[in-house]
Amino acid sequence: MEIAETYERRDQELSAIGSDPTGGMTRLLYTDVWKAGQEYVKAEMEAFGMKAQYDAVGNLFGRIEGKELPEETIMSGSHIDTVVNGGHLDGQYGVLAALTAMEYLVSTYGQPKRSMEVISLAEEEGSRFPTVFWGSKNFVGEANNQEVAEITDANGLRFVDEMRRQGFDFKAAQAKREDIKAFVEIHIEQGSVLEKEQLQVAVVNNIVGQRRYTVVLKGQANHAGTTPMGYRHDAVYGFAKICSEAIDRAKEVGDPLVLTFGKVIPKPNTVNVVPGEVEFSIDCRHTDAAALKEFTEALEVRMKEIAAEHELGIEIELWMDELPIPMDQTIVDVIESQAEKGNYKYRMMHSGAGHDSQIIAPHYPTAMIFVPSIGGISHNPAENTNIEDLIEGIKILTDTLYELAY
Amino acid sequence: MEIAETYERRDQELSAIGSDPTGGMTRLLYTDVWKAGQEYVKAEMEAFGMKAQYDAVGNLFGRIEGKELPEETIMSGSHIDTVVNGGHLDGQYGVLAALTAMEYLVSTYGQPKRSMEVISLAEEEGSRFPTVFWGSKNFVGEANNQEVAEITDANGLRFVDEMRRQGFDFKAAQAKREDIKAFVEIHIEQGSVLEKEQLQVAVVNNIVGQRRYTVVLKGQANHAGTTPMGYRHDAVYGFAKICSEAIDRAKEVGDPLVLTFGKVIPKPNTVNVVPGEVEFSIDCRHTDAAALKEFTEALEVRMKEIAAEHELGIEIELWMDELPIPMDQTIVDVIESQAEKGNYKYRMMHSGAGHDSQIIAPHYPTAMIFVPSIGGISHNPAENTNIEDLIEGIKILTDTLYELAY
Numbered sequence: 001m002e003i004a005e006t007y008e009r010r011d012q013e014l015s016a017i018g019s020d021p022t023g024g025m026t027r028l029l030y031t032d033v034w035k036a037g038q039e040y041v042k043a044e045m046e047a048f049g050m051k052a053q054y055d056a057v058g059n060l061f062g063r064i065e066g067k068e069l070p071e072e073t074i075m076s077g078s079h080i081d082t083v084v085n086g087g088h089l090d091g092q093y094g095v096l097a098a099l100t101a102m103e104y105l106v107s108t109y110g111q112p113k114r115s116m117e118v119i120s121l122a123e124e125e126g127s128r129f130p131t132v133f134w135g136s137k138n139f140v141g142e143a144n145n146q147e148v149a150e151i152t153d154a155n156g157l158r159f160v161d162e163m164r165r166q167g168f169d170f171k172a173a174q175a176k177r178e179d180i181k182a183f184v185e186i187h188i189e190q191g192s193v194l195e196k197e198q199l200q201v202a203v204v205n206n207i208v209g210q211r212r213y214t215v216v217l218k219g220q221a222n223h224a225g226t227t228p229m230g231y232r233h234d235a236v237y238g239f240a241k242i243c244s245e246a247i248d249r250a251k252e253v254g255d256p257l258v259l260t261f262g263k264v265i266p267k268p269n270t271v272n273v274v275p276g277e278v279e280f281s282i283d284c285r286h287t288d289a290a291a292l293k294e295f296t297e298a299l300e301v302r303m304k305e306i307a308a309e310h311e312l313g314i315e316i317e318l319w320m321d322e323l324p325i326p327m328d329q330t331i332v333d334v335i336e337s338q339a340e341k342g343n344y345k346y347r348m349m350h351s352g353a354g355h356d357s358q359i360i361a362p363h364y365p366t367a368m369i370f371v372p373s374i375g376g377i378s379h380n381p382a383e384n385t386n387i388e389d390l391i392e393g394i395k396i397l398t399d400t401l402y403e404l405a406y
Numbered sequence: 407m408e409i410a411e412t413y414e415r416r417d418q419e420l421s422a423i424g425s426d427p428t429g430g431m432t433r434l435l436y437t438d439v440w441k442a443g444q445e446y447v448k449a450e451m452e453a454f455g456m457k458a459q460y461d462a463v464g465n466l467f468g469r470i471e472g473k474e475l476p477e478e479t480i481m482s483g484s485h486i487d488t489v490v491n492g493g494h495l496d497g498q499y500g501v502l503a504a505l506t507a508m509e510y511l512v513s514t515y516g517q518p519k520r521s522m523e524v525i526s527l528a529e530e531e532g533s534r535f536p537t538v539f540w541g542s543k544n545f546v547g548e549a550n551n552q553e554v555a556e557i558t559d560a561n562g563l564r565f566v567d568e569m570r571r572q573g574f575d576f577k578a579a580q581a582k583r584e585d586i587k588a589f590v591e592i593h594i595e596q597g598s599v600l601e602k603e604q605l606q607v608a609v610v611n612n613i614v615g616q617r618r619y620t621v622v623l624k625g626q627a628n629h630a631g632t633t634p635m636g637y638r639h640d641a642v643y644g645f646a647k648i649c650s651e652a653i654d655r656a657k658e659v660g661d662p663l664v665l666t667f668g669k670v671i672p673k674p675n676t677v678n679v680v681p682g683e684v685e686f687s688i689d690c691r692h693t694d695a696a697a698l699k700e701f702t703e704a705l706e707v708r709m710k711e712i713a714a715e716h717e718l719g720i721e722i723e724l725w726m727d728e729l730p731i732p733m734d735q736t737i738v739d740v741i742e743s744q745a746e747k748g749n750y751k752y753r754m755m756h757s758g759a760g761h762d763s764q765i766i767a768p769h770y771p772t773a774m775i776f777v778p779s780i781g782g783i784s785h786n787p788a789e790n791t792n793i794e795d796l797i798e799g800i801k802i803l804t805d806t807l808y809e810l811a812y
Contacts, residue, residue, distance in 0.1 A: 191632025208631060212677060222782060224666035224689045225614060225758030226597025229657045236667050240649035247643045251635045260630035261642050262677045264670055264684075271618060271668045271687040278670075281677040283630045352631030376628060 001107040003398070004391045007100045014040055014080070014096065015088040024085040024381030028128035028153075030058070030162035037080045041095060041120045048103045050118070056171040057138045057163065058122040062099065064106055066115035066405070073179045074112075074405040075364075076101065076397065077119035078187060079135055079356060083127045087383025089188045093371075093390065095120045097186045101398040105406070112405040114181065124356050129159045136359035141176035180364040182331055182404050185357045186397045187368060188385055192376030193349065200392050202349035203335045204368035207358045208256065208285040209324035211296045215303065217242075218313035221268060221276025235278040236266050238310040242303050243280075250295070256287045256350050257295060287324045287350045324350075325358040328365035331404070335367055338399040344392065369397060407513040409804070410797045413506045420446055420486070420502065421494040430491040430787030434534035434559075436464070436568040443486045447501060447526045454509045456524070462577040463544045463569065464528040468505065470512055472521035472811070479585045480518075480811040481770075482507065482803065483525035484593060485541055485762060489533045493789025495594045499777075499796065501526045503592045507804040511812070518811040520587065530762050535565045542765035547582035586770040588737055588810050591763045592803045593774060594791055598782030599755065606798050608755035609741045610774035613764045614662065614691040615730035617702045621648075621709065624719035627674060627682025641684040642672050644716040648709050649686075656701070662693045662756050663701060693730045693756045730756075731764040734771035737810070741773055744805040750798065775803055 017040060018025045018033035027034045038060050045052040045062030052062045066072065078094025098118040105112065121135030129151050137143040148159045163169060189195075194202055219233030243261045250259035263281035282299070286292035300316055307314035332348075339346040349370060351357075360366045371393035374384045423446060424431045424439035433440045444466050451458040451468030458468045472478065484500025504524040511518065527541030535557050543549040554565045569575060595601075600608055625639030649667045656665035669687035688705070692698035706722055713720035738754075745752040755776060757763075766772050777799035780790045 189632060190629055191634075192628075192637060193632075193634065196637065210631070222598075223596050223759060223784065224668055225616070225664065225691050225760075226595060226599070227664065227758070227782060228597075228599065228661050229653075229664060230661075231598060231602065234653070234666075236670060237649060237653045240646040240653070240667075243643060243646035244650045247635075247640070247646070255634050255636075258631065258633065258635060260640075260678070260680050261646075262630055262672070262679050262681055263675050264642060264672050264681075265675070266668070266670050269669050269671070271689050272666070273668050274666055275668055275670075283677050285631050352633070353629060354631075376633065378629070 001104055003100055003104050003394055006103065007096055007391065007394055008387070010044060010096045010100065011088060011092070014092055018082070020085065022085060022381045024087060025082055026084050026086065027080060027082045028084070029081050029123040029134065030166050034081060035166050038120060041080060041099065044099055045118060048106065054168070055138065056169055057134065058166065058168040059135050059139055060120040062118040064102060064112060064116045066113055067111045068113040070115050071179050072114040072181045073117050074114050074182045074401060075117045075119055075180055076184045076186070076401060077121065078185050079121040079124035081123045081125050081127070083125050083379045085381060086379055087381055089383050089385060090190070090378050091124060093188060094186050097394045097397055101394055101401055104398055105402055109402070109406055114405045115179070116401065116405050121356055128153045131159070133356065133359045136356040138171055140360055140363040141174040142359070143171070143174055145170045176363060183357070183360050183364050183366045184331060184397065184400055185355060185368045186393055187355060187370060188373045188378060188383070189370040190353050190373050190376065190378040192373065194370065194372035195374060195376070197347065199345045199347055199372070200389055201339060201344050201346045201396055202370035203332055203339060203346060204351050204370055205327050205332050205348050206287040206350040207325040207355060208287050208350055208352050209289050209292045210283065210285045210320055210322045211292060211318060212320035213282040214279065214317045214319060215282060216277065216279045216315040217307060219276050222274040224272040224274055227274055232274050233311050234274050235312060236275040238307060238312045239264065239278045239280055241306050241310065245302065245306070246299055253295060257291070258285045258352060285352055289323050292324070325361045327361065327367040331365055331367035334403050335369060335396065335400050338396050338403065342396060342399060344396060369393060407510055409506055409510050409800055412509065413502055413797065413800055414793070416450060416502045416506065417494060417498070420498055424488065426491065428491060428787045430493060431488055432490050432492065433486060433488045434490070435487050435529040435540065436572050440487060441572050444526060447486060447505065450505055451524060454512065460574070461544065462575055463540065464572065464574040465541050465545055466526040468524040470508060470518060470522045472519055473517045474519040476521050477585050478520040478587045479523050480520050480588045480807060481523045481525055481586055482590045482592070482807060483527065484591050485527040485530035487529045487531050487533070489531050489785045491787060492785055493787055495789050495791060496596070496784050497530060499594060500592050503800045503803055507800055507807055510804055511808055515808070515812055520811045521585070522807065522811045527762055534559045537565070539762065539765045542762040544577055546766055546769040547580040548765070549577070549580055551576045582769060589763070589766050589770050589772045590737060590803065590806055591761060591774045592799055593761060593776060594779045594784060594789070595776040596759050596779050596782065596784040598779065600776065600778035601780060601782070603753065605751045605753055605778070606795055607745060607750050607752045607802055608776035609738055609745060609752060610757050610776055611733050611738050611754050612693040612756040613731040613761060614693050614756055614758050615695050615698045616689065616691045616726055616728045617698060617724060618726035619688040620685065620723045620725060621688060622683065622685045622721040623713060625682050628680040630678040630680055633680055638680050639717050640680050641718060642681040644713060644718045645670065645684045645686055647712050647716065651708065651712070652705055659701060663697070664691050664758060691758055695729050698730070731767045733763070733767065733773040737771055737773035740809050741775060741802065741806050744802050744809065748802060748805065750802060775799060
């Protein structure tokens, strides 16, 4: 069994399910193409002797029973749902890499000491219904069925009806398995650090915490010609002061802090009116919870001071506050030792994006491996990684799973 | 004849034409309510003995012949078109004030030495068709018929068809009259300087020049989590630097310079994406052409420097470049001497907004009088001025016209 050939065949076959003429693909939770994707993975699992089954909600598990410690399971995988017009790697690579690594291990070394499982999670992207991590949350017994009971997609189709139409339903009880001893997820970086540093792979040691805010500065809309500078309450000027100073400060603090003012909406947003109001977003991430809190709380104070200096009202709403999720040090060490042994060009890295691993990590020892993203692009048909890097990633995953399961 | 009573009656009667339930009014060029408005003014002109007539395009003139120097005309007026859902003073006040002042003068002092005319201009606001100052440009012989030949309103109705439907047409030739010796326009300030300084009236000595730009900063859209600060090309950060520094500088320079960043449109304008592009507007005004040019050219240089420092591309388009228009010093002196004689609380002031007077001033000796705007509001049903201030304004206009015409 040859890793590259097998992976490339699977990537081509699975990519065809839900593909569109742009070269991208769309597999939204509980659609027919989504189900066809899971069924494809199930058939591939069974083809080399895995026992494959769904849980109630549609997470798919393929299992090779361990011969010495069958009650200890080493797991790897990701999700097969995509964003609308997404690429062929985000999620799909993690599922096919796990499948291919385990097939290689079984065909090369026979039955493992511990059980091995591939998990193909039902949903991670939140792209059809207003819910996210439905797959991993059900896997770890943390899903809140009430939250999805009434939600619908953009066409008004109910989550519950679509789930049942595909033959799935709520789990009878939100319980979690006790046999999982390790979970390893391989994923594209979705950033350009590895590419810029000409590295093949990253060992992920942390997933960032995030705080997101909506801020409204309230001044006074005035005629741009007849209002002297001294009489103005210019909300965009106040925004510019805040954004400029805050990003200067974030650059001083440096990695792993990131700070983004992604959305800016002035009112009335007209060339000849002094803006009376501006709504803007703040997205701040850090791998250290205390540092994230300290930076953002200082920013809140400074925003209020700047607003007061400019005689502007300010409303600050913190609507997302997620803690960083450290990866399991033992598994991180295993991955790193494989990277060193294999002379990979690698680095330690945190994940700046969210992943299923952040849901799983609080419950089971979890770690991640990144491969480079060309141009840092993801969630787009142009999402890609050199095939050599994809195969090297599968090989380091294979080595890691061997260490953990054999 | 009593000025306050006559003006208030006319304001109520004309405000009813095109009024809406919000208390505002809409009289767009060549609509039926617009024509009804002009016909109302024409009837009021004729009622006290003015000879009233339209020019080809629908500017309305009411004339009292002078007894000694009939070939020298002293003119006052403004426009009767409004913005959509506008107020009862912008334009309308200038027409009714001129009408009422001249009726008072004729009824009190009899026939003037020079001829006196009220002009009720067809269009100033540019609110129906993509053209502006159609009335005053035709009056001074500067209209470009080609520019309106093919234009339509939002409903696809052609300018030319609508003009002809109301009984008007292009002027046979763009010629200008030689008899106009003075034009005085009274208008609301549309700012809050007089109100804040508790003054009754302003003598306008200049109309600002304006430069307007559209600027596009081009960076790179990146994932807000996976892109370290050092790898970013954040267009909104670049905008914040430019806006913050430029307004700081404008405040240092001080009156009469004003600088506004009214429109800001980042792309993709999403909380979790580093903005790859931002388009913004600049509106800069000053009463001195050289100072306006110097400030904005320095700003262009600094914007390019800041863009380069932040590794952003920049496109700067200067799409409006209007020179300041000084008012006629002789008429300004006449108005000021009347203000002093009458013990008005007044000040000299420039106009930060555009007016018909800026079109007329290069052709005929022109000046303006401002009365306060409550809260600086205009182009809105809430546009208002204390009735005492409106009447004081008419009185100083009356005194000025007396000086000029009697």
